[in-house]
Amino acid sequence: MTERQATIWQKRLGPVLAPVGWTYSQIMAARSHAYRRGFFSRWRAPKPVISAGNISWGGTGKTPICSFILSWAEEKSLRPALLTRGYGGRTGALPLLVDPTCPAGECGDEPLVLAREHPDSLVVVDPVRSRAGQWALARHEPDFFVLDDGFQHLAMVRDLDLVLLAGDDLGPGWNRVQPRGTWREGVSALDRATAFLVNVTGSEQGPVIEASRARLGNTGKPVFLFRLSIQGLENLADGRISPGPEGRYWLVTAVARPQRVAGAVREAFGRSPERHVILPDHAVLNASTIDSIRGEAGRDGVSELVCTSKDAVKIEHGREAFRVLRTETIFQSLDDGPEFRAWLDKWWERI
Incomplete structure (x- = not known):
């Protein structure tokens, strides 16, 4: 729910x-x-x-x-x-x-x-x-x-x-x-x-x-x-930092209040994600879930998936597609x- x-x-x-x-x-x-x-x-x-x-x-x-x-x-x-x-x-x-x-x-x-x-x-x-x-x-x-x-x-x-x-x-x-x-x-x-x-x-x-x-x-x-002030994005595969998404992007969250994350992302990057994939709080991000999300995003012409640090630690498969929000309190x-x-x-x- x-x-x-x-x-x-x-x-x-x-x-x-x-x-x-x-x-x-x-x-x-x-x-x-x-x-x-x-x-x-x-x-x-x-x-x-x-x-x-x-x-x-x-x-x-x-x-x-x-x-x-x-x-x-x-x-x-x-x-x-x-x-x-x-x-x-x-x-x-x-x-x-x-x-x-x-x-x-x-x-x-x-x-x-x-x-x-x-x-x-x-x-x-x-x-x-x-x-x-x-x-x-x-x-x-x-x-x-x-x-x-x-x-x-x-x-x-x-x-x-x-x-x-x-x-x-x-x-x-x-x-x-x-x-x-x-x-x-x-x-x-x-x-x-x-x-x-x-x-x-x-x-x-x-x-x-x-x-x-x-x-x-x-x-x-x-x-x-x-x-939480968003300072940029970190490439989950190689650690490179960028100020924001290079093109169209999706937001993927498994947190308690996803709409707050969406609002902060929209404010930081000046544009909303093409789609916000909302998963239950603490949801497991296994290979099948990641493949499903990446497949749908690819068909939409999107290659960048933005997530929170809480979600990033659960991602072992398909890390190259994810950009992690780096924040300062x-x-x-x-x-x-x-x-x-x-x-x-x-x-x-x-x-």
């Missing part, structure tokens, strides 16, 4: 789904309360912990934010350990320390992206983050931990709780808990956040900024805007707030 199809059926069944969503939000609120009151055990690591997570399901930019935090740490000569569930992976031995040569089908696409971009950092896959953290401490002694998709993972205490939101979360999707919408918890869960990061990639920034002020401006917590403060990197620096000095 595509993002658009999900939205359509949620709208049509809204009156039926709303009570179910409210009930689910109450269950999640009770769960959070139980953790706060000590009814469930929580592990406090002897090192600082930064969580980067969502209030909604996927597609808010956690992987780029985690990548930014790892880069920030490396600039300070720190060695972080990123703890992640590893969606899309099927490893048997846990915890799994992700090696840059690990098959994406074993460790998951997003962990592999981070391991390749940050070979000096630790990327550990395990649904039980506390177990992964204790394992990393015993063997590698990291300076701090990063919890990927950690907002709902309450079994591990965190020192910094970064909550990522998209424009939809602040607009029509506000406080619409699944299955009525995409939120995992009700709006009261945002009280746990230390700061908010709003992804404005591929959307009109004006309305998102106004919605950020209206929804988050009175929380007393820092609000940062960020976007650009931050912007809401109104007169601090710059995100400076804010993170000050937090680290205090911790």
Whole structure:
């Protein structure tokens, strides 16, 4: 089911789904309360912990934010350990320390992206983050931990709780808990956040900024805007960098919010792809899938296929046809707030 199809059926069944969503939000609120009151055990690591997570399901930019935090740490000569569930992976031995040569089908696409971009950092896959953290401490002694998709993972205490939101979360999707919408918890869960990061990639920034002020401006917590700025394309076969497609191109995505990628691509290259091939999030890109896409593109006279880095790590066959989006995460403060990197620096000095 595509993002658009999900939205359509949620709208049509809204009156039926709303009570179910409210009930689910109450269950999640009770769960959070139980953790706060000590009814469930929580592990406090002897090192600082930064969580980067969502209030909604996927597609808010956690992987780029985690990548930014790892880069920030490396600039300070720190060695972080990123703890992640590893969606899309099927490893048997846990915890799994992700090696840059690990098959994406074993460790998951997003962990592999981070391991390749940050070979000096630790990327550990395990649904039980506390177990992964204790394992990393015993063997590698990291300076701090990063919890990927950690907002709902309450079994591990965190020192910094970064909550990522998209424009939809602040607009029509506000406080619409699944299955009525995409939120995992009700709006009261945002009280746990230390700061908010709003992804404005591929959307009109004006309305998102106004919605950020209206929804988050009175929380007393820092609000940062960020976007993924496309810097060019990398040839997946030989690593050559180009500013954009040489001719007509197709966009191939297997991500949570494909329309955001399409908007960013259109903005960066000044033209839309001839076709956008939308696959399910974390979809396997095996030889038959690649051959099918390349065959259809060839019949359309298209030889360049553009994809994200998350998809690129899964492509072993037909790499010469693919161009990978190279992006940079650009931050912007809401109104007169601090710059995100400076804010993170000050937090680290205090911790």
